[in-house]
Amino acid sequence: MFIPCASCSLRAKAVFRPFSGEELDFISTMKSDHVTVRAKTDIIRRGDVGGPIYTLFEGWAVRLMDLGDGSQQILDVLLPGDMIGLESAMLGTVKHSVRAITPVSLCVLEGRSVAELFDRNAKLALAILQTRVEEEQRTDARLAMLGRGSALQRIGYLMLETYDRLQQRGMVNGGTTCPFPLTRRHLADASGLSSVHVARILAEMRERKLAVVEGGVLIVFDRAALAELTAYSPVYVAARRAIL
Amino acid sequence: MFIPCASCSLRAKAVFRPFSGEELDFISTMKSDHVTVRAKTDIIRRGDVGGPIYTLFEGWAVRLMDLGDGSQQILDVLLPGDMIGLESAMLGTVKHSVRAITPVSLCVLEGRSVAELFDRNAKLALAILQTRVEEEQRTDARLAMLGRGSALQRIGYLMLETYDRLQQRGMVNGGTTCPFPLTRRHLADASGLSSVHVARILAEMRERKLAVVEGGVLIVFDRAALAELTAYSPVYVAARRAIL
């Protein structure tokens, strides 16, 4: 199933940059394939050399780092529209992996190199950097949470952030519900806790009527309280995201 | 004291990209000023709108985020050659501050906008993204340390990483010694620990003859052992860094 960029439904979402016809043509020449992978399989493996850039089209994935002792840290949760593999494409090799946590489909962009893109389309290049810098803002918040947040704050923050990112992509169900395929283990690896403790915190959050995760769905009962508890505020989205 | 880019001594260091004469000319047109700030003062304050891009020329600074309750998280340690303020320049406003921890001098680059740079000099633009992506690799490692590392690992990793970054800049003294103006509190805020605990870990590291911090100087006694304990490996420097 090859989806031409011209008829891409993701591109139309409000978070993403509108494209001029020229830009769209350019991007179309980059897309070389569209692939699917099953849950739990690696899209990029630690140590891979080079490789294409992808755009996550459908499904969820995580960027994660394996530590020596069998534990792992989830560095980021990847949602539809997110770019995957720029690091390995630009730097040659990386220390993290990208793993699908649900069935996933991806646009493969190896029609042109990044260098060529920068040469030929400065606006698009700038949008990529801008998106990247925006992601760094989100990373800063994650760092602060891991360094200084309590267990409840870490998990609550992740919930709210993920909810908002889904909302920007038009993927929330009603007003308070969204898909949430992360298991306790995923949450633990993302927040630097043990899965046992995550389970306890989740129980507490249910107890306190803040939020519930059940059957792959997140329900936020009391967003205001949760945002207050976690000092959450959404990252300012100045630039609409580049999507390739 | 205005230092023209053509005679900039930083630029000559091995970590940095060599410049063509044309690029150097271009960068020269961006540099508009050279300023100094005292230790403990903010270079960029949370919430600032817009603002110039800087290059840290001399001294140490940190990028940090104030949490609601008076605690703070150091997001990154900034060393000479590092770019400061790209986020606020591109996104308009940010949630972190940048604070000098020693006396600092900075190149001020507001001669041209980032958009103009991307339009007129694709190679330089690409080098900026490349440097940025490299920094993200370092951030990934910090995230993993905060999430999964023990206290000793967090601090040891920071020491080794900082040592190597200084070495790349030609700022290490002998084979095992480098300047290290971070106090216990700085280390605590960077590693997500209390300063009391940092002091204990530092005492342990001295006890075990791994490393010592004293009088603003770091001495790494046993790099191999420390690297082993912290699973440290330097970030692969594929691209030499862009400096503006």
Added chain:
DNA sequence: CGGCTACTTGAATACTTTCAATCCGCGTGG
């Protein structure tokens, strides 16, 4: 029906923080 993975719960343990007291070096002002 196994056998698997995910989840839950309890108890013991380990790591880290908080609180409190003390010490040290340094610059200021009398």
Added chain:
DNA sequence: CCACGCGGATTGAAAGTATTCAAGTAGCCG
């Protein structure tokens, strides 16, 4: 020249927070 105040560092003890270990439940797939 010395007392004073201050920030940074150290140390001990008590209190929390989160982990590990262990056992058991529930749902799902071959």
